[in-house]
Amino acid sequence: MQAGRAIGRWLGRVLDLVFPPRCLGCGAWGVYLCPDCLSDAHFLATPKTVGWGFRGEALPLTVWSVGLHQGILREAVHQLKYEGLRALAQPMAAMLASTWRQAGLSASGIVPVPLHSSRQRSRGYNQSTLLARALAAEVGVPAVEGGVIRVRATPPQVGLSARERLANVEGAFQAANCLQGMRLIVLDDVCTSGATLVACAQAVSQAGGEVVAAMTFTRAEEPG
Numbered sequence: 265m266q267a268g269r270a271i272g273r274w275l276g277r278v279l280d281l282v283f284p285p286r287c288l289g290c291g292a293w294g295v296y297l298c299p300d301c302l303s304d305a306h307f308l309a310t311p312k313t314v315g316w317g318f319r320g321e322a323l324p325l326t327v328w329s330v331g332l333h334q335g336i337l338r339e340a341v342h343q344l345k346y347e348g349l350r351a352l353a354q355p356m357a358a359m360l361a362s363t364w365r366q367a368g369l370s371a372s373g374i375v376p377v378p379l380h381s382s383r384q385r386s387r388g389y390n391q392s393t394l395l396a397r398a399l400a401a402e403v404g405v406p407a408v409e410g411g412v413i414r415v416r417a418t419p420p421q422v423g424l425s426a427r428e429r430l431a432n433v434e435g436a437f438q439a440a441n442c443l444q445g446m447r448l449i450v451l452d453d454v455c456t457s458g459a460t461l462v463a464c465a466q467a468v469s470q471a472g473g474e475v476v477a478a479m480t481f482t483r484a485e486e487p488g
């Protein structure tokens with residue numbers, strides 16, 4: 265494991281030499297997210313509570329996000345998710361870690377929101393798992409990969425209302441018994457209505473785990 269990490273770091277440095285990072289915003293060499301472009305990002309100091317008003321026994325859930333889903337932060341999510349720029353997980357997790365500390369969060373594990381196995385196969389990775397691994401290293405709390413699985417593929421949430429989104433993902437997740445008694449942070453890349461996070465948190469609590477809060481890199485404004 266140690267050797268694997270060392271090789272990973274070494275490989276990262278070699279790749280940086282071959283494909284040096286460029287800022288997603290302005291194209292400056294050296295970093296993916298440069299301080300100038302980040303100074304234009306809309307960072308969020310307060311969490312959002314989701315889960316109220318949904319049918320069934322939905323939990324109210326506190327969601328901490330680094331910033332609004334716009335500008336360079338949205339571009340980072342897009343590049344990590346759809347363009348295969350996995351190296352972004354590290355700087356994004358460093359920002360999540362600073363939100364984690366500002367929020368004073370403490371937990372015994374970080375659970376990434378899973379993709380359905382068919383989507384994970386076609387993408388080759390789960391962006392939330394990459395973020396969870398990198399965040400775990402930053403805050404010293406283990407990532408519980410596979411703690412929650414997606415038992416039902418769900419159509420994309422885009423264009424659905426908050427209520428439709430919850431109906432879409434309700435019962436889509438199943439949590440492992442190993443989560444019992446753990447205090448967990450559920451992690452995803454984006455929060456829109458929070459329906460996915462709430463459905464995931466419900467699965468965790470059904471398995472006997474306690475969801476302390478959820479975290480996402482960005483928070484999107486809900487469609488009207």
Ligand SMILES: [Zn+2]
Nearest residue numbers: 287290298301
């Ligand atoms: Zn820049």
